[in-house]
Amino acid sequence: MVVSGKALAAGVSARPAAGALPLMKEPGDHQSESQETVLEASRKTTANDSTLPLPKGDYWYYLNSVLNEIAEKFALGAVRRDLGQPVQVASYVICLTCESAGELKTRKVRAMLIQKRLLEALPPECPQFESPHHTTRWETLKQLSAERVRNPHKFLEIEIAI
Numbered sequence: 001m002v003v004s005g006k007a008l009a010a011g012v013s014a015r016p017a018a019g020a021l022p023l024m025k026e027p028g029d030h031q032s033e034s035q036e037t038v039l040e041a042s043r044k045t046t047a048n049d050s051t052l053p054l055p056k057g058d059y060w061y062y063l064n065s066v067l068n069e070i071a072e073k074f075a076l077g078a079v080r081r082d083l084g085q086p087v088q089v090a091s092y093v094i095c096l097t098c099e100s101a102g103e104l105k106t107r108k109v110r111a112m113l114i115q116k117r118l119l120e121a122l123p124p125e126c127p128q129f130e131s132p133h134h135t136t137r138w139e140t141l142k143q144l145s146a147e148r149v150r151n152p153h154k155f156l157e158i159e160i161a162i
Contacts, residue, residue: 038062038096042109047101050140051147051154052109054096063156066094066111070158077161087161091116093148094156099140112144116157119145 041052054062071078081087093116098109122145126138148155 034062038109042098042107045098045100048143049147050097050099050101050143051151052096052098054154056153059153060156062096063094066096067156067158069111070094070113070160074160074162081161089159089161092158092160093119094158095144095148095154097140097144099136101136101139112140113158114141114144119148 037054037058038052041054044053045051052062077087077089081089093114095112095114096109097112098107100107119141122141126135129135129138144155
């Protein structure tokens with residue numbers, strides 16, 4: 001299962017952790033330096049590597065801002081889990097991509113949220129899709145699986161409880 005997040009280039013507003021790079025300036029401001037960096041990196045992705053080529057030392061800050069957005073959406077599940085109430089829990093991996101392969105009509109920055117066990121054990125054969133251009137996402141998943149082994153700093157794990 002793949003869920004595409006809000007496009008960072010469109011301006012996700014996150015409450016960054018202390019020291020994190022904000023994705024947006026104050027309301028009404030133009031693009032922040034972080035957004036410009038993300039857009040510039042998105043133009044450098046290739047058909048063979050859809051992950052954003054951001055500086056290794058900065059990657060965590062971008063991913064953590066996305067993690068904060070996701071965690072906010074699932075906060076109730078975390079509280080229920082803490083209180084011992086029944087919840088379902090799964091581990092996910094977050095990464096930033098801009099796919100440029102296949103028959104894509106548009107290119108956009110995505111914060112992808114992928115179930116960890118799926119990414120670690122992709123089936124060998126491509127699944128059947130409703131539309132042929134969805135095979136691009138399959139190719140991206142295969143790339144991401146290999147990239148996570150080569151460059152784990154481009155990924156962040158999150159546990160989601162619902």
